[in-house]
Amino acid sequence: MRFLFKTDYEDDIKLIPHSGYVVTYGILLALLLIAPYVLSSYLMSQLVFVCIYATVGVALLILTGFTGQASLGHAAFLAIGAYTAAYLQKYNVPFPVYFLAAGLLTGIIGAMVGFPALRLTGIYLVIATISLALIVEEILARWESVTNGNEGMRVKTLSLLGVTVPRDSPTFYYLCLAVLVLTIVGTLNLLRSPTGRAFVAIRDSETAARSMGVNVALYKVKSFAISAAITGFAGVLFAHKLSFISPEMFTLQLSIEFIIVILIGGTFSLHGAVLGAIFIVMIDPFLTYLKDDMPGIIAGVAATFGASSATAGNIQSKVAAFASLNGLKGAIYGIIIVLFVLFEPLGLYGRWLKIKLFFQLFPLYKRATFKRQKIYVKSERNR
Protein backbone atom coordinates (compact mmCIF):
# COMPACT_ATOMS: atom_id res chain seq x y z
CA MET A 1 0.00 0.00 0.00
CA ARG A 2 1.27 3.40 -0.93
CA PHE A 3 1.19 6.37 1.42
CA LEU A 4 1.28 9.78 -0.17
CA PHE A 5 3.22 12.49 1.56
CA LYS A 6 1.95 15.80 0.33
CA THR A 7 4.49 18.56 0.46
CA ASP A 8 2.96 21.11 -1.84
CA TYR A 9 -0.53 22.46 -2.57
CA GLU A 10 0.10 21.20 -6.09
CA ASP A 11 -0.30 17.67 -4.70
CA ASP A 12 -3.98 18.34 -4.05
CA ILE A 13 -4.55 19.74 -7.50
CA LYS A 14 -2.69 17.53 -9.94
CA LEU A 15 -4.53 14.86 -11.90
CA ILE A 16 -1.83 12.22 -11.48
CA PRO A 17 -1.30 11.74 -7.74
CA HIS A 18 1.70 9.42 -8.10
CA SER A 19 3.86 7.55 -10.60
CA GLY A 20 1.75 4.38 -10.36
CA TYR A 21 -0.97 6.14 -12.33
CA VAL A 22 1.43 6.90 -15.16
CA VAL A 23 2.30 3.22 -15.44
CA THR A 24 -1.24 1.81 -15.31
CA TYR A 25 -2.90 4.42 -17.49
CA GLY A 26 0.10 4.41 -19.85
CA ILE A 27 -0.26 0.67 -20.34
CA LEU A 28 -4.02 1.05 -20.83
CA LEU A 29 -3.52 3.76 -23.44
CA ALA A 30 -0.85 1.73 -25.23
CA LEU A 31 -3.18 -1.28 -25.36
CA LEU A 32 -5.98 0.91 -26.71
CA LEU A 33 -3.64 2.31 -29.37
CA ILE A 34 -2.52 -1.08 -30.66
CA ALA A 35 -6.03 -2.53 -30.39
CA PRO A 36 -6.94 -2.02 -34.10
CA TYR A 37 -4.00 -4.19 -35.16
CA VAL A 38 -4.80 -6.99 -32.72
CA LEU A 39 -8.53 -7.28 -32.30
CA SER A 40 -11.06 -8.59 -34.79
CA SER A 41 -13.14 -6.11 -36.76
CA TYR A 42 -16.23 -7.08 -34.73
CA LEU A 43 -14.53 -6.29 -31.43
CA MET A 44 -13.14 -3.05 -32.87
CA SER A 45 -16.64 -2.02 -33.82
CA GLN A 46 -17.78 -2.79 -30.26
CA LEU A 47 -14.86 -0.76 -28.93
CA VAL A 48 -15.95 2.25 -30.99
CA PHE A 49 -19.40 1.95 -29.44
CA VAL A 50 -17.79 1.72 -26.00
CA CYS A 51 -15.99 5.02 -26.70
CA ILE A 52 -19.21 6.71 -27.83
CA TYR A 53 -21.28 5.37 -24.95
CA ALA A 54 -18.56 6.27 -22.47
CA THR A 55 -18.48 9.83 -23.82
CA VAL A 56 -22.23 10.10 -23.28
CA GLY A 57 -21.73 8.45 -19.90
CA VAL A 58 -19.25 11.14 -18.86
CA ALA A 59 -21.70 13.80 -20.06
CA LEU A 60 -24.48 12.22 -18.03
CA LEU A 61 -22.18 11.93 -15.01
CA ILE A 62 -21.57 15.68 -15.10
CA LEU A 63 -25.31 16.31 -15.00
CA THR A 64 -26.63 13.43 -12.91
CA GLY A 65 -23.62 12.22 -10.96
CA PHE A 66 -22.07 15.53 -10.01
CA THR A 67 -24.85 18.13 -10.28
CA GLY A 68 -27.55 15.75 -9.10
CA GLN A 69 -30.00 16.50 -11.91
CA ALA A 70 -31.46 13.28 -13.29
CA SER A 71 -32.01 13.10 -17.02
CA LEU A 72 -33.79 10.58 -19.19
CA GLY A 73 -33.48 12.84 -22.21
CA HIS A 74 -29.96 12.21 -23.37
CA ALA A 75 -31.06 10.18 -26.38
CA ALA A 76 -32.65 13.43 -27.59
CA PHE A 77 -29.36 15.31 -27.27
CA LEU A 78 -27.59 12.48 -29.07
CA ALA A 79 -30.20 12.67 -31.83
CA ILE A 80 -29.82 16.42 -32.17
CA GLY A 81 -26.06 16.02 -32.58
CA ALA A 82 -26.47 13.20 -35.08
CA TYR A 83 -29.10 14.96 -37.18
CA THR A 84 -27.19 18.24 -37.18
CA ALA A 85 -24.23 16.39 -38.63
CA ALA A 86 -26.32 14.57 -41.23
CA TYR A 87 -28.13 17.75 -42.24
CA LEU A 88 -25.04 19.93 -42.55
CA GLN A 89 -23.34 17.16 -44.54
CA LYS A 90 -25.91 17.68 -47.28
CA TYR A 91 -24.41 21.13 -47.82
CA ASN A 92 -20.85 19.82 -47.96
CA VAL A 93 -19.88 21.41 -44.67
CA PRO A 94 -16.47 20.02 -43.63
CA PHE A 95 -16.31 17.65 -40.65
CA PRO A 96 -14.62 19.95 -38.08
CA VAL A 97 -17.25 22.62 -38.71
CA TYR A 98 -20.32 20.43 -38.38
CA PHE A 99 -18.74 18.56 -35.48
CA LEU A 100 -18.42 21.82 -33.55
CA ALA A 101 -21.78 23.09 -34.79
CA ALA A 102 -23.50 19.94 -33.54
CA GLY A 103 -21.93 20.33 -30.10
CA LEU A 104 -22.78 24.02 -29.97
CA LEU A 105 -26.39 23.58 -31.08
CA THR A 106 -26.94 20.70 -28.66
CA GLY A 107 -25.37 22.75 -25.90
CA ILE A 108 -27.73 25.65 -26.57
CA ILE A 109 -30.73 23.33 -26.61
CA GLY A 110 -29.43 21.74 -23.42
CA ALA A 111 -29.30 25.16 -21.78
CA MET A 112 -32.84 25.87 -22.97
CA VAL A 113 -33.97 22.63 -21.37
CA GLY A 114 -32.06 23.65 -18.24
CA PHE A 115 -34.13 26.78 -17.68
CA PRO A 116 -37.53 25.14 -17.17
CA ALA A 117 -35.77 22.36 -15.28
CA LEU A 118 -34.62 24.87 -12.65
CA ARG A 119 -37.86 24.58 -10.76
CA LEU A 120 -38.03 20.81 -10.94
CA THR A 121 -36.24 18.26 -8.81
CA GLY A 122 -36.13 14.49 -8.54
CA ILE A 123 -38.90 12.55 -10.20
CA TYR A 124 -40.47 15.67 -11.74
CA LEU A 125 -37.25 16.51 -13.51
CA VAL A 126 -37.08 12.94 -14.82
CA ILE A 127 -40.57 13.31 -16.28
CA ALA A 128 -39.66 16.66 -17.85
CA THR A 129 -36.61 15.14 -19.52
CA ILE A 130 -38.61 12.13 -20.69
CA SER A 131 -41.01 14.52 -22.37
CA LEU A 132 -38.04 16.22 -24.03
CA ALA A 133 -36.98 12.86 -25.43
CA LEU A 134 -40.50 12.16 -26.70
CA ILE A 135 -40.88 15.62 -28.22
CA VAL A 136 -37.56 15.40 -30.06
CA GLU A 137 -38.39 11.92 -31.30
CA GLU A 138 -41.69 13.21 -32.63
CA ILE A 139 -40.10 16.24 -34.27
CA LEU A 140 -37.57 14.01 -36.00
CA ALA A 141 -40.38 11.90 -37.40
CA ARG A 142 -42.54 14.85 -38.53
CA TRP A 143 -40.10 17.51 -39.75
CA GLU A 144 -39.59 15.74 -43.03
CA SER A 145 -38.00 18.61 -44.97
CA VAL A 146 -35.01 18.50 -42.62
CA THR A 147 -34.95 15.05 -41.10
CA ASN A 148 -36.49 12.98 -43.88
CA GLY A 149 -39.04 11.70 -41.37
CA ASN A 150 -39.30 8.03 -40.60
CA GLU A 151 -37.33 7.14 -43.70
CA GLY A 152 -34.22 8.33 -41.92
CA MET A 153 -31.10 9.94 -43.25
CA ARG A 154 -28.01 8.44 -44.75
CA VAL A 155 -24.78 9.71 -43.26
CA LYS A 156 -21.94 10.03 -45.73
CA THR A 157 -18.53 8.62 -44.94
CA LEU A 158 -16.52 10.90 -42.73
CA SER A 159 -13.94 12.97 -44.56
CA LEU A 160 -11.31 14.63 -42.44
CA LEU A 161 -8.88 17.08 -44.08
CA GLY A 162 -9.48 15.54 -47.49
CA VAL A 163 -8.94 11.97 -46.29
CA THR A 164 -11.96 9.69 -46.14
CA VAL A 165 -12.28 7.87 -42.84
CA PRO A 166 -14.53 4.80 -43.18
CA ARG A 167 -16.55 3.92 -40.11
CA ASP A 168 -14.66 0.68 -39.54
CA SER A 169 -11.17 2.11 -40.07
CA PRO A 170 -8.62 2.43 -37.25
CA THR A 171 -8.57 6.20 -37.84
CA PHE A 172 -12.27 6.44 -36.95
CA TYR A 173 -11.61 4.45 -33.80
CA TYR A 174 -8.74 6.77 -32.88
CA LEU A 175 -11.03 9.74 -33.46
CA CYS A 176 -13.66 8.33 -31.08
CA LEU A 177 -10.97 7.46 -28.55
CA ALA A 178 -9.53 10.98 -28.78
CA VAL A 179 -12.96 12.52 -28.22
CA LEU A 180 -13.45 10.29 -25.17
CA VAL A 181 -10.03 11.06 -23.70
CA LEU A 182 -10.43 14.80 -24.28
CA THR A 183 -13.89 14.69 -22.69
CA ILE A 184 -12.54 12.88 -19.66
CA VAL A 185 -9.58 15.24 -19.24
CA GLY A 186 -11.81 18.28 -19.68
CA THR A 187 -14.27 16.96 -17.13
CA LEU A 188 -11.52 16.19 -14.64
CA ASN A 189 -10.25 19.73 -15.09
CA LEU A 190 -13.72 21.06 -14.51
CA LEU A 191 -14.15 18.98 -11.37
CA ARG A 192 -11.00 20.35 -9.78
CA SER A 193 -11.97 23.97 -10.41
CA PRO A 194 -14.68 26.20 -8.92
CA THR A 195 -17.37 25.20 -11.44
CA GLY A 196 -17.05 21.50 -10.66
CA ARG A 197 -17.13 22.14 -6.94
CA ALA A 198 -20.22 24.30 -7.40
CA PHE A 199 -21.88 21.38 -9.23
CA VAL A 200 -21.15 19.03 -6.34
CA ALA A 201 -22.33 21.66 -3.88
CA ILE A 202 -25.66 21.94 -5.72
CA ARG A 203 -26.03 18.17 -5.66
CA ASP A 204 -25.52 17.91 -1.92
CA SER A 205 -27.24 21.02 -0.58
CA GLU A 206 -28.69 23.78 -2.71
CA THR A 207 -29.33 25.97 0.31
CA ALA A 208 -25.73 25.81 1.46
CA ALA A 209 -24.46 26.30 -2.09
CA ARG A 210 -26.58 29.42 -2.41
CA SER A 211 -25.44 30.84 0.90
CA MET A 212 -21.82 30.29 -0.19
CA GLY A 213 -22.40 32.50 -3.22
CA VAL A 214 -23.12 29.87 -5.85
CA ASN A 215 -25.68 31.07 -8.38
CA VAL A 216 -27.57 27.79 -8.36
CA ALA A 217 -29.72 28.53 -11.41
CA LEU A 218 -26.74 29.59 -13.52
CA TYR A 219 -24.71 26.52 -12.62
CA LYS A 220 -27.59 24.14 -13.25
CA VAL A 221 -28.01 25.63 -16.71
CA LYS A 222 -24.25 25.40 -17.25
CA SER A 223 -24.32 21.76 -16.24
CA PHE A 224 -27.17 21.02 -18.64
CA ALA A 225 -25.39 22.86 -21.45
CA ILE A 226 -22.03 21.14 -20.94
CA SER A 227 -23.63 17.73 -20.63
CA ALA A 228 -25.76 18.25 -23.74
CA ALA A 229 -22.85 19.61 -25.77
CA ILE A 230 -20.67 16.59 -25.03
CA THR A 231 -23.59 14.32 -25.92
CA GLY A 232 -23.97 16.27 -29.17
CA PHE A 233 -20.32 15.60 -30.06
CA ALA A 234 -20.89 11.93 -29.32
CA GLY A 235 -24.00 12.09 -31.53
CA VAL A 236 -21.92 13.09 -34.56
CA LEU A 237 -19.64 10.08 -34.06
CA PHE A 238 -22.69 7.89 -33.44
CA ALA A 239 -24.23 8.98 -36.75
CA HIS A 240 -21.01 8.26 -38.63
CA LYS A 241 -20.65 4.87 -36.98
CA LEU A 242 -24.18 3.83 -37.91
CA SER A 243 -24.01 5.54 -41.35
CA PHE A 244 -27.80 5.69 -41.27
CA ILE A 245 -30.00 7.41 -38.69
CA SER A 246 -33.74 7.36 -38.16
CA PRO A 247 -36.01 8.49 -35.32
CA GLU A 248 -36.56 4.99 -33.91
CA MET A 249 -32.87 4.75 -33.01
CA PHE A 250 -33.20 7.55 -30.46
CA THR A 251 -35.98 6.22 -28.29
CA LEU A 252 -36.48 6.30 -24.56
CA GLN A 253 -34.75 2.93 -24.36
CA LEU A 254 -31.50 4.56 -25.47
CA SER A 255 -31.84 7.16 -22.71
CA ILE A 256 -32.38 4.34 -20.25
CA GLU A 257 -29.28 2.62 -21.57
CA PHE A 258 -27.30 5.77 -20.81
CA ILE A 259 -28.69 5.81 -17.28
CA ILE A 260 -27.65 2.17 -16.96
CA VAL A 261 -24.16 3.13 -18.09
CA ILE A 262 -23.63 5.41 -15.11
CA LEU A 263 -25.71 3.45 -12.57
CA ILE A 264 -23.85 0.24 -13.25
CA GLY A 265 -20.47 1.85 -13.70
CA GLY A 266 -20.76 3.95 -10.56
CA THR A 267 -22.00 7.50 -10.26
CA PHE A 268 -19.20 8.90 -8.15
CA SER A 269 -16.27 8.60 -10.53
CA LEU A 270 -15.57 9.00 -14.22
CA HIS A 271 -14.27 5.43 -14.22
CA GLY A 272 -17.90 4.44 -13.85
CA ALA A 273 -18.86 5.88 -17.25
CA VAL A 274 -16.23 3.78 -19.02
CA LEU A 275 -16.94 0.57 -17.10
CA GLY A 276 -20.67 1.06 -17.57
CA ALA A 277 -20.19 1.65 -21.31
CA ILE A 278 -18.21 -1.59 -21.62
CA PHE A 279 -20.99 -3.37 -19.74
CA ILE A 280 -23.84 -2.01 -21.84
CA VAL A 281 -22.09 -2.58 -25.16
CA MET A 282 -21.09 -6.11 -24.26
CA ILE A 283 -24.41 -7.18 -22.75
CA ASP A 284 -26.20 -6.90 -26.08
CA PRO A 285 -24.21 -9.63 -27.91
CA PHE A 286 -24.36 -11.65 -24.69
CA LEU A 287 -28.18 -11.44 -24.62
CA THR A 288 -28.30 -12.34 -28.31
CA TYR A 289 -26.11 -15.33 -27.59
CA LEU A 290 -28.43 -16.40 -24.77
CA LYS A 291 -31.44 -15.95 -27.00
CA ASP A 292 -29.96 -18.09 -29.77
CA ASP A 293 -28.37 -20.82 -27.69
CA MET A 294 -30.31 -21.02 -24.45
CA PRO A 295 -33.38 -22.88 -25.86
CA GLY A 296 -31.13 -25.61 -27.29
CA ILE A 297 -29.11 -25.87 -24.10
CA ILE A 298 -32.19 -26.09 -21.88
CA ALA A 299 -33.75 -28.71 -24.18
CA GLY A 300 -30.48 -30.64 -24.08
CA VAL A 301 -30.43 -30.56 -20.29
CA ALA A 302 -34.05 -31.70 -20.23
CA ALA A 303 -33.20 -34.57 -22.56
CA THR A 304 -30.28 -35.65 -20.37
CA PHE A 305 -32.65 -35.83 -17.43
CA GLY A 306 -34.84 -38.23 -19.34
CA ALA A 307 -37.31 -36.08 -21.20
CA SER A 308 -38.56 -37.64 -24.42
CA SER A 309 -37.46 -35.98 -27.68
CA ALA A 310 -40.97 -34.64 -28.19
CA THR A 311 -41.04 -32.99 -24.75
CA ALA A 312 -37.52 -31.65 -25.29
CA GLY A 313 -38.56 -30.18 -28.63
CA ASN A 314 -41.62 -28.70 -26.99
CA ILE A 315 -39.48 -27.14 -24.25
CA GLN A 316 -37.05 -25.79 -26.83
CA SER A 317 -39.77 -24.06 -28.84
CA LYS A 318 -41.40 -22.64 -25.71
CA VAL A 319 -38.12 -21.22 -24.38
CA ALA A 320 -37.32 -19.85 -27.83
CA ALA A 321 -40.72 -18.16 -27.95
CA PHE A 322 -40.11 -16.68 -24.50
CA ALA A 323 -36.64 -15.48 -25.48
CA SER A 324 -37.96 -13.62 -28.49
CA LEU A 325 -40.74 -11.90 -26.56
CA ASN A 326 -41.05 -8.19 -27.22
CA GLY A 327 -39.71 -6.05 -24.40
CA LEU A 328 -37.76 -8.85 -22.76
CA LYS A 329 -34.57 -6.82 -23.23
CA GLY A 330 -36.14 -3.87 -21.45
CA ALA A 331 -37.22 -6.14 -18.62
CA ILE A 332 -33.70 -7.55 -18.28
CA TYR A 333 -32.29 -4.01 -18.20
CA GLY A 334 -34.81 -3.12 -15.51
CA ILE A 335 -33.84 -6.13 -13.42
CA ILE A 336 -30.14 -5.28 -13.82
CA ILE A 337 -30.75 -1.71 -12.60
CA VAL A 338 -32.75 -2.90 -9.60
CA LEU A 339 -30.16 -5.48 -8.62
CA PHE A 340 -27.31 -2.99 -8.91
CA VAL A 341 -29.10 -0.30 -6.93
CA LEU A 342 -29.93 -2.82 -4.20
CA PHE A 343 -26.70 -4.75 -3.93
CA GLU A 344 -23.96 -2.66 -5.53
CA PRO A 345 -24.96 1.00 -5.24
CA LEU A 346 -21.40 2.09 -5.92
CA GLY A 347 -21.43 0.25 -9.24
CA LEU A 348 -18.71 -1.69 -10.98
CA TYR A 349 -16.07 0.87 -10.08
CA GLY A 350 -17.06 0.62 -6.43
CA ARG A 351 -16.67 -3.15 -6.67
CA TRP A 352 -13.23 -2.68 -8.23
CA LEU A 353 -12.20 -0.39 -5.38
CA LYS A 354 -13.35 -2.98 -2.87
CA ILE A 355 -11.37 -5.74 -4.59
CA LYS A 356 -8.32 -3.49 -4.72
CA LEU A 357 -8.61 -2.61 -1.05
CA PHE A 358 -9.05 -6.29 -0.17
CA PHE A 359 -5.64 -7.08 -1.60
CA GLN A 360 -4.03 -3.92 -0.24
CA LEU A 361 -5.16 -4.65 3.30
CA PHE A 362 -4.97 -8.44 3.08
CA PRO A 363 -5.75 -10.10 5.45
CA LEU A 364 -7.27 -7.22 7.37
CA TYR A 365 -10.06 -6.15 5.02
CA LYS A 366 -13.44 -5.76 6.67
CA ARG A 367 -16.69 -5.90 4.78
CA ALA A 368 -17.99 -2.89 6.64
CA THR A 369 -15.25 -0.63 5.28
CA PHE A 370 -17.45 0.68 2.51
CA LYS A 371 -20.67 0.63 4.45
CA ARG A 372 -21.94 4.13 4.72
CA GLN A 373 -22.32 5.12 8.32
CA LYS A 374 -25.31 7.16 9.27
CA ILE A 375 -23.92 8.93 12.26
CA TYR A 376 -26.17 11.91 11.99
CA VAL A 377 -29.48 12.07 10.23
CA LYS A 378 -30.81 15.43 9.20
CA SER A 379 -33.96 16.29 11.06
CA GLU A 380 -35.00 19.28 9.04
CA ARG A 381 -33.80 20.79 5.82
CA ASN A 382 -34.25 24.18 4.24
CA ARG A 383 -35.43 23.49 0.73
Next chain:
Amino acid sequence: MSYFRAENLSLHFGGLKAVDAVSFAVEKGEILSIIGPNGAGKSSIFNLISRIYRPTSGRIFFEDQDITEQPPYDIAKLGIARTFQNIELFENATVLSNLLVGRHRHSTTQLWQELLFLPSVRASEKVHRRRVEQVIELLDLEPYRDKLISGLPYGVRKVIELARALCSEPKLILLDEPSSGLNVEETDDMSFWIRDMKSELGVTVLMVEHDMSLVNRVSDRVIALNYGRVLAMGSPAEVQQHPDVVAAYLGA
Protein backbone atom coordinates in the same frame (compact mmCIF):
# COMPACT_ATOMS: atom_id res chain seq x y z
CA MET B 1 -24.76 54.79 9.99
CA SER B 2 -24.52 51.30 11.34
CA TYR B 3 -22.56 48.57 9.67
CA PHE B 4 -25.50 46.24 9.38
CA ARG B 5 -29.07 47.24 10.00
CA ALA B 6 -32.50 45.61 9.87
CA GLU B 7 -35.48 47.95 9.82
CA ASN B 8 -38.98 46.82 10.73
CA LEU B 9 -38.25 43.36 9.42
CA SER B 10 -41.36 41.17 9.24
CA LEU B 11 -42.01 37.66 8.04
CA HIS B 12 -45.56 36.34 8.07
CA PHE B 13 -46.66 32.83 7.21
CA GLY B 14 -50.35 33.40 6.71
CA GLY B 15 -51.57 34.58 10.10
CA LEU B 16 -48.40 33.51 11.92
CA LYS B 17 -46.02 36.36 12.54
CA ALA B 18 -42.66 34.58 12.69
CA VAL B 19 -40.82 37.87 12.71
CA ASP B 20 -42.77 40.97 13.60
CA ALA B 21 -41.34 44.44 12.95
CA VAL B 22 -37.87 43.67 14.28
CA SER B 23 -35.28 46.44 14.07
CA PHE B 24 -31.68 46.16 15.17
CA ALA B 25 -28.23 47.29 14.17
CA VAL B 26 -24.86 45.62 14.31
CA GLU B 27 -21.73 47.74 14.69
CA LYS B 28 -18.56 46.88 12.84
CA GLY B 29 -16.40 44.43 14.79
CA GLU B 30 -18.89 43.53 17.50
CA ILE B 31 -20.40 40.20 18.50
CA LEU B 32 -24.16 40.45 18.74
CA SER B 33 -26.16 37.49 20.05
CA ILE B 34 -29.82 36.86 19.48
CA ILE B 35 -31.47 34.80 22.20
CA GLY B 36 -35.02 33.68 22.78
CA PRO B 37 -37.19 30.62 23.41
CA ASN B 38 -37.91 28.08 20.66
CA GLY B 39 -39.97 29.54 17.85
CA ALA B 40 -39.07 33.10 18.76
CA GLY B 41 -38.02 33.80 15.17
CA LYS B 42 -34.24 33.78 15.61
CA SER B 43 -33.40 31.45 12.75
CA SER B 44 -36.06 33.10 10.61
CA ILE B 45 -34.16 36.37 10.92
CA PHE B 46 -31.03 34.60 9.65
CA ASN B 47 -32.97 33.08 6.78
CA LEU B 48 -34.29 36.54 5.94
CA ILE B 49 -30.80 37.99 5.90
CA SER B 50 -29.44 35.23 3.68
CA ARG B 51 -32.55 35.54 1.50
CA ILE B 52 -33.82 31.99 1.91
CA TYR B 53 -37.07 33.71 2.88
CA ARG B 54 -38.36 36.92 1.38
CA PRO B 55 -39.40 39.42 4.05
CA THR B 56 -43.09 40.35 4.17
CA SER B 57 -41.99 43.89 4.89
CA GLY B 58 -38.99 45.80 6.16
CA ARG B 59 -35.54 46.44 4.81
CA ILE B 60 -32.04 45.14 5.40
CA PHE B 61 -28.95 47.29 4.96
CA PHE B 62 -25.32 46.19 4.87
CA GLU B 63 -22.54 48.76 4.60
CA ASP B 64 -25.18 51.36 3.73
CA GLN B 65 -26.42 49.29 0.82
CA ASP B 66 -29.99 48.02 0.67
CA ILE B 67 -29.69 44.24 0.29
CA THR B 68 -33.36 43.36 0.76
CA GLU B 69 -33.87 42.61 -2.93
CA GLN B 70 -30.48 41.02 -3.66
CA PRO B 71 -30.58 37.44 -4.91
CA PRO B 72 -29.35 34.91 -2.31
CA TYR B 73 -26.02 34.19 -4.01
CA ASP B 74 -25.16 37.90 -4.02
CA ILE B 75 -25.45 38.05 -0.24
CA ALA B 76 -22.36 35.85 0.05
CA LYS B 77 -20.56 37.90 -2.59
CA LEU B 78 -21.11 41.00 -0.44
CA GLY B 79 -19.26 39.29 2.39
CA ILE B 80 -22.00 37.80 4.55
CA ALA B 81 -21.38 34.12 5.33
CA ARG B 82 -23.47 31.84 7.50
CA THR B 83 -23.69 28.49 9.19
CA PHE B 84 -26.83 26.44 9.65
CA GLN B 85 -28.57 25.15 12.73
CA ASN B 86 -28.89 21.67 11.22
CA ILE B 87 -25.53 21.46 9.45
CA GLU B 88 -25.77 21.87 5.69
CA LEU B 89 -22.51 20.45 4.44
CA PHE B 90 -21.84 18.77 1.11
CA GLU B 91 -22.08 15.21 2.42
CA ASN B 92 -20.42 13.28 -0.37
CA ALA B 93 -17.46 15.56 -0.83
CA THR B 94 -14.19 15.80 1.06
CA VAL B 95 -13.61 18.35 3.78
CA LEU B 96 -11.17 20.12 1.49
CA SER B 97 -13.65 20.52 -1.34
CA ASN B 98 -16.31 21.68 1.13
CA LEU B 99 -13.98 24.39 2.31
CA LEU B 100 -13.02 25.29 -1.25
CA VAL B 101 -16.69 25.89 -2.05
CA GLY B 102 -16.45 28.53 0.64
CA ARG B 103 -13.93 30.26 -1.62
CA HIS B 104 -16.48 30.40 -4.42
CA ARG B 105 -17.19 34.10 -4.06
CA HIS B 106 -13.54 34.82 -4.81
CA SER B 107 -13.30 32.69 -7.94
CA THR B 108 -12.84 34.64 -11.13
CA THR B 109 -11.93 31.91 -13.62
CA GLN B 110 -14.07 31.31 -16.69
CA LEU B 111 -15.55 28.01 -17.76
CA TRP B 112 -13.35 27.59 -20.83
CA GLN B 113 -10.24 28.32 -18.79
CA GLU B 114 -11.29 25.67 -16.31
CA LEU B 115 -11.92 23.08 -19.03
CA LEU B 116 -8.32 23.52 -20.17
CA PHE B 117 -7.05 24.12 -16.63
CA LEU B 118 -4.89 26.99 -17.83
CA PRO B 119 -1.99 28.20 -15.68
CA SER B 120 -4.18 31.07 -14.46
CA VAL B 121 -6.67 28.56 -13.04
CA ARG B 122 -3.86 26.57 -11.44
CA ALA B 123 -2.47 29.72 -9.86
CA SER B 124 -5.83 30.81 -8.49
CA GLU B 125 -6.49 27.28 -7.21
CA LYS B 126 -3.25 27.45 -5.25
CA VAL B 127 -4.26 30.78 -3.75
CA HIS B 128 -7.60 29.29 -2.70
CA ARG B 129 -5.83 26.27 -1.31
CA ARG B 130 -3.45 28.41 0.75
CA ARG B 131 -6.32 30.43 2.21
CA VAL B 132 -8.19 27.25 3.07
CA GLU B 133 -5.09 25.92 4.79
CA GLN B 134 -4.95 29.02 6.99
CA VAL B 135 -8.50 28.35 8.15
CA ILE B 136 -7.70 24.65 8.66
CA GLU B 137 -4.81 25.67 10.88
CA LEU B 138 -6.91 28.17 12.81
CA LEU B 139 -9.63 25.62 13.57
CA ASP B 140 -7.38 22.55 14.02
CA LEU B 141 -8.92 20.60 11.14
CA GLU B 142 -5.64 19.09 9.90
CA PRO B 143 -6.60 15.42 10.50
CA TYR B 144 -9.72 15.64 8.34
CA ARG B 145 -8.59 17.30 5.09
CA ASP B 146 -9.24 14.37 2.77
CA LYS B 147 -12.07 12.73 4.72
CA LEU B 148 -15.60 12.57 3.38
CA ILE B 149 -18.13 14.54 5.40
CA SER B 150 -20.50 11.57 5.55
CA GLY B 151 -18.07 9.72 7.81
CA LEU B 152 -17.36 12.50 10.30
CA PRO B 153 -18.86 12.97 13.77
CA TYR B 154 -21.25 15.79 14.54
CA GLY B 155 -18.84 17.97 16.49
CA VAL B 156 -16.31 17.99 13.67
CA ARG B 157 -18.98 18.81 11.12
CA LYS B 158 -20.02 21.80 13.18
CA VAL B 159 -16.45 23.12 13.07
CA ILE B 160 -16.17 22.42 9.35
CA GLU B 161 -19.25 24.48 8.73
CA LEU B 162 -17.69 27.35 10.63
CA ALA B 163 -14.50 26.82 8.62
CA ARG B 164 -16.39 26.88 5.32
CA ALA B 165 -17.96 30.18 6.28
CA LEU B 166 -14.56 31.59 7.28
CA CYS B 167 -13.00 30.46 4.00
CA SER B 168 -15.13 32.98 2.18
CA GLU B 169 -13.32 35.71 4.16
CA PRO B 170 -16.58 37.25 5.31
CA LYS B 171 -17.04 40.69 6.76
CA LEU B 172 -20.13 39.57 8.65
CA ILE B 173 -20.69 36.02 9.75
CA LEU B 174 -24.05 34.62 10.86
CA LEU B 175 -23.69 31.73 13.30
CA ASP B 176 -26.89 29.75 13.81
CA GLU B 177 -26.50 27.98 17.18
CA PRO B 178 -22.76 27.31 16.93
CA SER B 179 -22.72 25.25 20.14
CA SER B 180 -25.81 23.09 19.63
CA GLY B 181 -24.91 19.44 19.97
CA LEU B 182 -21.40 20.17 21.19
CA ASN B 183 -19.99 18.97 24.51
CA VAL B 184 -18.46 21.28 27.11
CA GLU B 185 -14.90 21.18 25.71
CA GLU B 186 -16.09 21.70 22.16
CA THR B 187 -18.23 24.63 23.30
CA ASP B 188 -15.17 26.09 25.02
CA ASP B 189 -13.19 25.78 21.79
CA MET B 190 -16.04 27.38 19.91
CA SER B 191 -16.09 30.39 22.24
CA PHE B 192 -12.34 30.90 21.76
CA TRP B 193 -12.70 30.66 18.00
CA ILE B 194 -15.57 33.14 17.93
CA ARG B 195 -13.45 35.61 19.88
CA ASP B 196 -10.46 34.90 17.62
CA MET B 197 -12.59 35.57 14.57
CA LYS B 198 -13.41 38.98 15.98
CA SER B 199 -9.96 39.94 17.22
CA GLU B 200 -7.68 38.33 14.61
CA LEU B 201 -9.78 38.31 11.46
CA GLY B 202 -11.83 41.39 12.23
CA VAL B 203 -15.08 39.62 11.43
CA THR B 204 -18.34 41.01 12.74
CA VAL B 205 -20.43 38.25 14.29
CA LEU B 206 -24.18 37.90 14.51
CA MET B 207 -25.06 34.79 16.47
CA VAL B 208 -28.15 32.87 17.51
CA GLU B 209 -27.43 30.88 20.63
CA HIS B 210 -29.19 29.07 23.45
CA ASP B 211 -26.17 28.35 25.63
CA MET B 212 -26.19 31.39 27.96
CA SER B 213 -22.68 30.76 29.25
CA LEU B 214 -21.35 30.97 25.70
CA VAL B 215 -23.44 34.08 25.08
CA ASN B 216 -22.08 35.71 28.25
CA ARG B 217 -18.50 34.86 27.39
CA VAL B 218 -18.40 36.17 23.84
CA SER B 219 -21.17 38.70 23.23
CA ASP B 220 -20.78 42.44 23.27
CA ARG B 221 -24.50 42.93 23.06
CA VAL B 222 -27.57 40.70 23.23
CA ILE B 223 -31.02 40.92 21.71
CA ALA B 224 -33.83 38.89 23.26
CA LEU B 225 -36.75 37.86 21.05
CA ASN B 226 -40.09 36.25 21.76
CA TYR B 227 -42.98 35.63 19.39
CA GLY B 228 -41.11 37.44 16.65
CA ARG B 229 -40.74 40.66 18.67
CA VAL B 230 -37.76 42.27 20.35
CA LEU B 231 -38.10 42.01 24.14
CA ALA B 232 -34.85 43.59 25.20
CA MET B 233 -31.53 44.77 23.85
CA GLY B 234 -28.30 45.59 25.66
CA SER B 235 -25.33 44.04 27.44
CA PRO B 236 -25.67 40.34 28.36
CA ALA B 237 -26.22 41.13 32.01
CA GLU B 238 -28.86 43.77 31.34
CA VAL B 239 -30.84 41.57 29.03
CA GLN B 240 -30.82 38.62 31.39
CA GLN B 241 -32.24 40.73 34.19
CA HIS B 242 -34.89 42.35 32.04
CA PRO B 243 -38.31 41.42 33.48
CA ASP B 244 -39.85 40.58 30.08
CA VAL B 245 -36.97 38.22 29.29
CA VAL B 246 -37.28 36.47 32.64
CA ALA B 247 -41.02 36.16 32.05
CA ALA B 248 -40.51 34.73 28.56
CA TYR B 249 -38.11 32.06 29.76
CA LEU B 250 -39.71 31.17 33.07
CA GLY B 251 -43.31 31.78 32.02
CA ALA B 252 -43.97 34.04 35.02
